Amino acid sequence: MRMYLIALNPTDSVTEGFLPAAHALGLDVTLLTDRAEPHRRAVEAAGRDAVGDIEILECDVRDHHALITRVATHHRPDAVFTNSDHLQAPAALAAAYFGLPGKDWRAALRTKDKAETRRHLAAAGLDAVRSVELAAGQDPEGLLDRPVPYPCVVKPREGVASEDVVIVAAPDELLARCREIQARRPGAALVAEEYLPGELHTLETLGDGRRLHVVGGFRTRLSPPPYFVETRMTYVPRHPDPVTAQVLAQLDCLGVGFGASHTEFVVHDGRARIIEVNYRAVGDQGDLLLRDLLGFPLFEHVLRTHLGEPLPDHLRLRRDAAARVDYVCAPTAGTLAAAPAPADLTADGVRLAYRPLRATGTRHPLHHTNRDYVGVLRTTGPDQPSVDRAADAFLATRRWEFTP
Missing domain, CATH: 3.30.470.20 (ATP-grasp fold, B domain)
Structure with missing residues (x-):
């Protein structure tokens, strides 16, 4: 059986966890990534005895269309899997396209998008967190006319690993932090939401x-x-x-x-x-x-x-x-x-x-x-x-x- 494992950069989870697990299950693994050489080095360091023979191919893995095309023009898939935060929706769409078990792409998108997570839970009456969204490229000055709660936490709408997540206490600090993040991430939408104690x-x-x-x-x-x-x-x-x-x-x-x-x-x-x-x-x-x-x-x-x-x-x-x-x-x-x-x-x-x-x-x-x-x-x-x-x-x- 062939599993397509979709990844960005190498991680311990993949190299020490999922690849050895796939080897133990007797799976043929094709690793699709946009960073092939680092994965080749990681697999070589892990050793064939631990991970087996891994086929590593280049692909624009963030694009579900490119992902589907790469799989469709290669070996027939029995599974499509990723452990990456960024790739859950593309991998789910690819699995659904080939009729394979996988996550609902809507749930993958809903959980990745922090603003949509808040909207969805609030609409269901389960939790309402006061928050505002700043679109990519939007001037943070526009936040001054909106009901931003203080203290609030500013974060990329689709960020991971506490990247550019910071608490702010006042409007001038909010503007400064948003501009700093936008300078580092010009294409990222931001969320400013109330700080949740506990x-x-x-x-x-x-x-x-x-x-x-x-x-x-x-x-x-x-x-x-x-x-x-x-x-x-x-x-x-x-x-x-x-x-x-x-x-x-x-x-x-x-x-x-x-x-x-x-x-x-x-x-x-x-x-x-x-x-x-x-x-x-x-x-x-x-x-x-x-x-x-x-x-x-x-x-x-x-x-x-x-x-x-x-x-x-x-x-x-x-x-x-x-x-x-x-x-x-x-x-x-x-x-x-x-x-x-x-x-x-x-x-x-x-x-x-x-x-x-x-x-x-x-x-x-x-x-x-x-x-x-x-x-x-x-x-x-x-x-x-x-x-x-x-x-x-x-x-x-x-x-x-x-x-x-």
């Missing part, structure tokens, strides 16, 4: 279009304002039932129920309010953590849904363990002069896996997003205190040095 959580789900399983979630620690960089995710096996029910009702309204989904939400006074829905598996090695922690083939299950196979009525998930993911962030622009090497450690039942994300000797600006990550630490163990002690000790005894 602790940030995630809900991780897996569905086959008929049933939706809750895999668990995370409690997320963020960088100080005005930015929203995730610095730690602590695994939560089960959110309170009323909270989970509220989030699931909103996901159902949005049409989310096929494959993996990673939903960010806040809880304030018992009310769960969605920040955004990422209609794919949790990234930044959170998915690798779930696979190792819960002891079930997460990536294989996701791919099986795209092959038309039903999920089990009950997932066999390990519930007697704890985990967290820590992200080491660059504190400033500059060169990473020294950093720890990759490490896999085990002590007192706690497992730690550290992976560098930036090579020493490289110079980078400061982005205030996950592009500032220089390393990631995944820690799993029998209980949260043991996990926290081990992770804190690792981070305290390693050094990351930066030069201007």
Whole structure:
């Protein structure tokens, strides 16, 4: 059976998760991307034993017409899949065109477009978040005549990974931030919406279009304002039932129920309010953590849904363990002069896996997003205190040095 895996830049989710899963399932994989050479290097580094023989072809993967044409003129597809935020709608349209299982393209578009997410939930009476939209190229001065709530969060309408997401407190600051973002993203529409207070959580789900399983979630620690960089995710096996029910009702309204989904939400006074829905598996090695922690083939299950196979009525998930993911962030622009090497450690039942994300000797600006990550630490163990002690000790005894 042939699976077309659609991707932009290489990610750990694809190289360490989905490609090995496809290999384990015996699938022939054609990887369509607009960045073929980086994927060839990533696949070569992973090794044939891990990922098998991967065919990599160039394609304008953001254009569903080009995507359909590339598949139609190549091998007959049995599945079309992507784990990219940006490519969910094109991949869904391609899957639908070939009569294959996949996400509803309307749900993919609805969740990618943050303004449409708000409109859809408000129209259904589930949640009304005060927000205004600034079209691409529109002068931010026009926002001064509109009911912008303060403080508010400014973000690209179709952004990811906290890219250009910032909180502002007054009109002059709003104008300045919008103009800064427009200078970096001249073709991007923006959204300014009310700041939603509360602790940030995630809900991780897996569905086959008929049933939706809750895999668990995370409690997320963020960088100080005005930015929203995730610095730690602590695994939560089960959110309170009323909270989970509220989030699931909103996901159902949005049409989310096929494959993996990673939903960010806040809880304030018992009310769960969605920040955004990422209609794919949790990234930044959170998915690798779930696979190792819960002891079930997460990536294989996701791919099986795209092959038309039903999920089990009950997932066999390990519930007697704890985990967290820590992200080491660059504190400033500059060169990473020294950093720890990759490490896999085990002590007192706690497992730690550290992976560098930036090579020493490289110079980078400061982005205030996950592009500032220089390393990631995944820690799993029998209980949260043991996990926290081990992770804190690792981070305290390693050094990351930066030069201007």
